Amino acid sequence: VTDTGLPRLLAALLRLRLGGEWLEFVLGDLEEEFQRRRRLGGTAASVWLWRQGLACLLRPPPRLGHGASKPAGDGSMHSMAHDVLYAARVLRKSPGFTLTVLLTLALGVGATSAIFSVVDAVMLRPLPYPNADRLVSFFYTFRSGAIAPGAVSPVMFAFWKEHSAIFEALAVTGGGDFNFLSDAGAQRARGLRVSDDFFHVLGIQPAIGRAFLDGEQQPNGPRVAILSHGLWQRAMGGRMDAIDRQITLNDRDYTVVGVMPGDFTYEPQPDVIVPLQMAVNPADIGLNYTILGLLAPTLTVQSAQPDMERVFQQYRSENPGHLSKQMVGASVGLVQDHLTAPYRPVFTILLAAVGLVLLIVCANVTNLLLSRGAVRRREMAIRTALGASRGRLVGHVMAESLLLALAGGVCSLLLAFWGVRVLLSLSPAGIPRLASVGLDGRVLLFAAVVSVVSGVACGAMGSLRLVRTGPGEALKASASTGGPDRSRQRLSSALVVAEVAISAILLTGAALLIVTYFNLRSLRPGFDPENLLVVEYPLTSQRYATAERIVGFESSLLEEVRALPGVLSATAASGLPFQRGLNHVAVIEGRADEEWQLIEYRAVGPEYFSTLGIPVLQGRGIEASDIAAGPPVVVVNQRMARIIDGGPGALGARITIGKRTSSTDVTRDVVGVVADIADGPPGVPALPTVYVPRGQSGMLGSRSFSATLIRVRPFADVAASVRHAIGTLDPTLPIVSIRPLSEVAAAALAPQRFNMTLIGAFAGAALLLTIVGLYGLLSYGVTQRTREIGLRVALGAARGRVVGMVLRRGMTLSLAGTVLGVAGALGLSRFMSSLLFGVSGTSFTVFAAVVIALLGLAMMATLVPAVRATRIEPNVALRTD
């Protein structure tokens, strides 16, 4: 049974509330009737659905065949039920107050729950494998002291397998996507290549069929594949006889030997798993394979460390030159930490921010209860005088708080539900396990606990004071002067100061991130990213097994594309600007092999520089004549040119890409120098880059990723024609995307936009709540002191002095809060430094702007009640109460 058509939240709530068969009938009715009404009008149908759904939630039909239920229980339960009913009545009588508290609580708890649901799914929940707590990968320690997750080479893997004693099993994996051909056409399938112990390490076996056999791991062994549950459903319709059938991956036939379980997840999620069939070639020293280890049951990450250190040093001395001199040690770390490490700072800050908002919410609710408590002191006093026990009054007050908290919690779920959707739509690509984010039992429990704890805490602070004062005192106090209650005022003032301080902290954080975002966005990349269309396609199938075939395909495609109306120029490349190229090394002629240089490697076609608008500073760009058979050439950027010889003499120098260990590592003439462009990740200055002609690049960088870049006239729409051209040239080639380069640039900034938007939203909410809180406190103070102010005015106090009195109070509180907040922000902003760009965590401008904005808004919130105070007519004021 699925919930197609029905909102998931509503269905989930109904499932919790309705028992037995009613659930089926009611859900069925709602869905059927909703579909019918939707044909007449979407909005009316939605209104109907939610109205009916909520009605069923509030008063579900009685349990089948049991008739109306009778109240049961002993006396104390009766009195508790009575308390709750009474509380409900009291709250309904002051809808303005109730609604304000509910909305405030809903905002705080909802935002907290939404963030928690993401943090829980991404970071807290254990990975879904039986041995998740022993699943480790490698981390390397660098000379600088930094520790970062790292991969291994085949030689290293074999060495560790032989010499290390800490692993129950050790596996490596590699990536590589497939061009999957089925009746439905060509599509890209995400591939995962795994070594023999992979399934043992994870503790997961295929649901149907078998894992790979030992013989299937030999280089050039049999072509077998295990499908993901999703691909099995999509491509084979979930047929049970899928085993032993043939599928076509990259133009080669593979035999299906297994299907993974439906709930199998892996990061990144594969569609097809094939044997790695890795050859241990001593020349292949690139750290290109992800290692996955299962620690022996008795070991922990700490107790495994000495063995890791020993094997690392042994490997280093037996294989000199294999590892960078920067790497000084190795350790194991949990895979979970490896996956979540990049996101830890952001999520910690988000949790802290949302926690601060929750604190403000609690402060506001407490203040609301306090103000209301002052009004209700007489009610309580009269009830005490009439003989109500203190316990009974406490019961009432707590029932009220609890009811508010629970109702607030329910409202917060709606907010959390939308909040999670907004979060998911904003979140940058690549965050692991994001698909499993949702409002599940853990999040519901979290929301319930947070709302009850905050509601009860506020209730205890705000309302219990009520029942503490004796009846005589309370009756006297409220009947005579109507003056403020000192200790209550002190508590309220302290809460407002705290709110202003928290707002200042959040505003500072938000301002720093906003400045960061705009700093990054305003960076000039050094070329013209407008009116550039990028077409991505994977040339992974057998028909593109050689560089000649790739170049052949691309030159016919470019020829067709250049002939299209609206196209100014077009070129091909092995990667996109704003995304990392291939990490490689180069050796400059005349220097020792050990002085290799880390470079960014980009294989590009002719017209690359003119199409992107990158100035060629010296020599020439890549030309059509730079074919495989021609003299090997390379174009470098300024940064690389400076490394070669400090500047102008780079032209004519010779460099070797690779470490001269393989026959394909040819020495190339530098034929051109082009301007540096910021085409890496945002905020990272241009890396030393080499541009190698596509035709001379061999298979390097071309295998899994290729793109065509097209400079078009403004507003020209050529996407359909390009699609058609590719379809005609190779109908089996899947097109991954056709989009403007500006979209790639925007996607590269998505993490910063995510941080800025969320912290900004929290800061905005905090500011709003604080201003409302400040206004409420002062405005309530003015109401309380109506008599006093009236008396002062009657005795001749100038209006200006009255304004000054209220203003002074408001601004004293705001100033105190701002000072505290700025101090706090100065202390906390260093935790944010990893998220900032082009702005210091203690930037004077940012802090000044925050202080001015905060005090300005506080002034506005103060002025309204201050002006109201001057309008008090003495004769009216003296007659009140």
Place this chain on the structure above:
Amino acid sequence: MWSKKQAAVLGDFEQLVLFGVLRRDGDGYGASIQREIEERAGRAVSLNAVYTTLDRLEQKGLVRSWIGAPTAERGGRRRKHYALEPAGHAALKQAYRTFKLMTAGFERRLERA
């Protein structure tokens, strides 16, 4: 006439629901009865109230229910159908008669208002 068992006296809402069941002529289920009342009488009633009342009417022996087959438009869920029992018919007849007797002679005035 007096030898017959007294027909059940219906509440206002029970009447509405029973008329709904009657109008749907044997294929009535929660949502269709709810819609019938809403469209014909212009009264916005809620599904849970309709089901609660149907459950009560069933216990009084005025309607009977049966469960249909799952259908695709309901997301593979089943319907609970209701139809009038003879006692339900009698109760409606009785209510209608009472209504007619009590309004006799005032039809025009009531229609105008």
